[in-house]
Amino acid sequence: MAVLETIKNFFTPTGFAEPEVIVPAPLCEYEIRPLTLDQLPDVLRLNIRCFRNGDNYTKYTFEYLLNEAKTLSYRVVTPQDELVGFAFVMVNESNAAHLTTIGVAPEHRQRNLAARLLSHIEDALRKREVGTIMLEVRVGNTIAQNLYRRADYTVVQRIAKYYNNGEDCFLMMKSLY
């Protein structure tokens, strides 16, 4: 996903080469809360773990998003207030929303957290009378596509060579009414 591709390309993305060993975290009750600049260091750490292919946004992009009045941002936290998920959405001049990024810590995945984040965002957008949400996803990112399809997003277009490495993206949309 790379709605802020222009901004992102301005900075050097960070990718990881070493594989990470994932041990599932103990089960717990999670909460979704607003995400603010105070959580920037935690978001940066989690972002790098979620986007090991180099798709992670830089500190400057997150600062921009967190300072932008048209951005809604949420975090998933454990009872110990550990940040284990995040999502950012921007609302444009036409009052349509764009999911800019979403990620869940590997050891907390497949616990419905991303689906809950999406649902939370969609409720917040409906309250603001935003009628449409869209996003881009790599054609190779079938896990994220499953998440979005399961949440009733539909592929409306395939955009050729959308990403720096030449990979295409699917543009997906959902009507919120």
Ligand SMILES: CC(C)(COP(=O)(O)OP(=O)(O)OC[C@H]1O[C@@H](n2cnc3c(N)ncnc32)[C@H](O)[C@@H]1OP(=O)(O)O)[C@@H](O)C(=O)NCCC(=O)NCCS
């Ligand atoms: C994509 C991502 C956010 C999903 O987070 P998650 O909390 O594990 O997802 P959920 O548990 O809410 O799963 C919701 C749906 O997504 C799909 N899904 C999630 N993990 C999957 C997996 N490993 N394999 C296949 N489908 C999967 C399923 O359809 C699932 O619904 P189901 O459990 O009813 O089958 C997470 O894998 C991630 O952070 N990936 C790296 C960052 C990324 O790719 N972000 C999206 C960029 S466009």
